[in-house]
Amino acid sequence: MRQRFADYMDRAGRSTIDAMAEFGLGAVLLWQSLFWIVMGHRRAQPVRINATFERCVEVGIQALPIITLMSVTIGIMLAIQGIYSLRVFGAEDQVVLGVGMSVPREFGPLITGILVAGRTGSSLAARIGTMKINQELDALMVMGVNPIRFIVTPALIAMTIMVPALTFWSEIVMLIGAGWYIGLDLGMSWAAYIDRLREIVTVDDVLHGLKKATLFGIFITLVGVINGALVKGGAEGVGKMTTRSVVLSICAIIVTDMIFAFVATRS
Amino acid sequence: MSATAVVHEGPARTPDLELVAMPSVIEVIDLVTHYGSREILHKISLNVRQGEIMVIMGGSGSGKSTLLNTLLGLVRPTSGIVRILGEDLNAISDVERTRLRQKTGVAFQGGALFSSLNVLENIMLPLREHTKLDVQTMRIMARLKMQVVNLAGFENLMPSELSGGMIKRAALARAVVMDPRILFCDEPSAGLDPVVSSAIDDLILTMREAMGMSIVVVTHELESAFKIADRICVLDKGNILMVGSVEEVRGSSNERIQNLLNRRTEAEILDPDEYLKRLTAAND
Secondary structure (H helix, E strand, C coil): CHHHHHHHHHHHHHHHHHHHHHHHHHHHHHHHHHHHHHHCCCCCCCCCHHHHHHHHHHHCHHHHHHHHHHHHHHHHHHHHHHHHHHHHHCCHHHHHHHHHHHHHHHHHHHHHHHHHHHHHHHHHHHHHHHHHHCCHHHHHHHCCCCHHHHHHHHHHHHHHHHHHHHHHHHHHHHHHHHHHHHHHHHCCCHHHHHHHHHHHCCHHHHHHHHHHHHHHHHHHHHHHHHHHHCCCCCHHHHHHHHHHHHHHHHHHHHHHHHHHHHHHCCC | CCCCCCCCCCCCCCCHHHHHCCCEEEEEEEEEEEECCEEEEEEEEEEEECCCEEEEEECCCCCHHHHHHHHCCCCCCCEEEEEECCEECCCCCHHHHHHHHCCEEEECCCCCCCCCCCHHHHHHHHHHHHCCCCHHHHHHHHHHHHHHCCCCCCCCCCHHHCCHHHHHHHHHHHHHCCCCCEEEEECCCCCCCHHHHHHHHHHHHHHHHHHCCEEEEEECCHHHHHHHCCEEEEEECCEEEEEECHHHHHCCCCHHHHHHHCCCCHHHHCCHHHHHHHHHHHHC
């Protein structure tokens, strides 16, 4: 019994140390990326503009169809659920209030973050993991090319720009989806719906969502890169760490969202 | 039917006497490397002369890959000195290390070509990262190296479309595109059929002749080692058994070297009586 307890404590201790090491690695990656953005030119190793642009297209433009589809669906779902719940109080027309307050602050960033984590975070982890197994990271190092500057920094810049941009797009599409259903069910005109939204949604609400989205973008990148860099073994290792990357990214997004919501509702 | 001597028609090896007078480009002094608590390399000392092909040979687990990774700066030694082109690899700054790495090239066992870039882009990558040449000049330089390794015409293929031998050639072309002073090759013939393997060996000799670089080759392929080496360093369990010319290694009376040369494993050389005794002792 005592031995089992000791083993359990040993495992718990090791896991804690590993988790702390991963946090440390994340901080180093972020710091190094900022270093290369600022100092790259002085060191004659600037961050690659073309690669950053390619990552932006991959993270942002190529994700537009799925983000649009999911956002319009969730917008409609919010309207359906809102009308159904408010009907109990005979206050269906207040559904715009619920949609207007929740989409820019919560649903837009959250849904975009989760979709990007599943799509881009996993591909980042898989790409870096495969590069590690194929010794491509070693090849970069022995060529005198810093892998963080070469791989991580372009991805981080792209995610920091494109996740808020996608979030903004997602919010617009969600509100359009919700507006379409509200018009269909309650007979509210587009003009009335937009007027009501303009009364409810403030610039602060939109900025609140975009700030969160920026943080989500950074977290998804760091979690993807760390998990890719920790890949061991062959294809199985890549698969495991890719899954882990998605799970951890989504956890990080939800926890950050909760902290943000707590702080924002008290200020 | 008379026996016919096999003659390799590749470039000739540099005469040993000339090499002896050459300065060292790599100096390893009392190198000790650990993975965790396990000692992998034990007080290794070695030097590689300018223009020399040094083959590091040994069985599995002998420490040859760790030695190569330590020479490349991918593994930090526990103690000892690694001097590349006169600079202590573990005492110089990051900027100096980056500069030093531009004077060395590495061809990895699996090629380590970037799967998202085509062959030409892979070979051009070091030029893109370290020079301010215009794209057209970089293309010409990369194509010249592709001609040296007989890959002309395959510029636009992706790494996944190449055969094993072509991947090795492309990796060699990328490794030498900056005209390095030292070339490191990790198992250049591994996984190739004998004909392609022999062609890669010829290519290594040709590149030394053409570019005058020093080459360090890690391999367990005996035929390949004997064909290209000026000197061979035989590693066993983290220790250097001997460093010498091909003839010296072949003529060595060291039992472990002979086992390696004759591809005998520990199990095969075990005396049957001794084996029986061990079994009986285990049952007792």
